[in-house]
Amino acid sequence: MVHFPCWLISGCILFCVVNNTVLAGAWPQPSGATQAIVSVTHSLAHRQYDPTGNAVSRGRFRKIEAQLYVEHGLTDYLTLIGQIARSTDQTEAFDRHFTQGDFRRVELGARAHLFTWEETLYSVDALAALHTAFEGDDPAASRSGDIDYEFGMTTGASTTVLGFDAFSESRVAYRHRPGIRPAEARADITLGVHFEEDWLVMIKSNTQNSLGKTPSPLGHFWSSKGELSLVHTLQPGFSIEAAAFRTFLGRNTLKETGLKIAFWYQF
Numbered sequence: 001m002v003h004f005p006c007w008l009i010s011g012c013i014l015f016c017v018v019n020n021t022v023l024a025g026a027w028p029q030p031s032g033a034t035q036a037i038v039s040v041t042h043s044l045a046h047r048q049y050d051p052t053g054n055a056v057s058r059g060r061f062r063k064i065e066a067q068l069y070v071e072h073g074l075t076d077y078l079t080l081i082g083q084i085a086r087s088t089d090q091t092e093a094f095d096r097h098f099t100q101g102d103f104r105r106v107e108l109g110a111r112a113h114l115f116t117w118e119e120t121l122y123s124v125d126a127l128a129a130l131h132t133a134f135e136g137d138d139p140a141a142s143r144s145g146d147i148d149y150e151f152g153m154t155t156g157a158s159t160t161v162l163g164f165d166a167f168s169e170s171r172v173a174y175r176h177r178p179g180i181r182p183a184e185a186r187a188d189i190t191l192g193v194h195f196e197e198d199w200l201v202m203i204k205s206n207t208q209n210s211l212g213k214t215p216s217p218l219g220h221f222w223s224s225k226g227e228l229s230l231v232h233t234l235q236p237g238f239s240i241e242a243a244a245f246r247t248f249l250g251r252n253t254l255k256e257t258g259l260k261i262a263f264w265y266q267f
Helices: none
Strands: 015-018 021-024 034-049 055-073 078-093 096-117 120-131 147-161 164-176 183-196 199-211 222-235 238-251 257-266
Touching (some): 222 257
Antiparallel strands (some): 034 055, 055 078, 078 096, 164 183, 199 222
């Protein structure tokens, strides 16, 4: 069975709303401020990338996932982060239908602002992710009770695009997965442009791949996804996001296409 990536791209890039301005996750939350993001994604896949990277037909796969993501500024330089996710997977293959719905994971961690150099902000983060559901019969897949440890570095900078205020963010991370499961590396890049005070367009890319030895008979996996997102601030402290995403390249992973809607609260 294909080893599915643990995170949708929508869960990998993090953002905050401060004084009606949406900023990338490299920026810390102010001391005492809290942000909550409630999101729902719906993705479909009729094809998957095989071990050679070619897209081949497979049974129909559908996934609906709900996430709650929370940030809290412990100080002006240290932000606590947490996430919980529940999803329902449906697979149709060989005239058979399989449905599985569970809470998938709980993640807790922190992000620290290190310094700003030449108008670029640098921060590091660390988190622990507890898997709470079985992810498949591939030996490289996670089981309920498995805990992963991720360490990342993020840079963020304000800029302009065609005269509009904008920001860019990049993050690289390493995820340690104890046991026989292979480690994972990821790279995320985001460009956000404020076309008006209350409107933001974001273009995101995410690349994720396994590292080291793997017990999977299919070998390592990797995926490259893209997302186009539109965020509208309805009132101070409350924004809504609509997005579309797709897997463009990969190996031993699903060729997913999906939609997302999210509600951002700042208090």
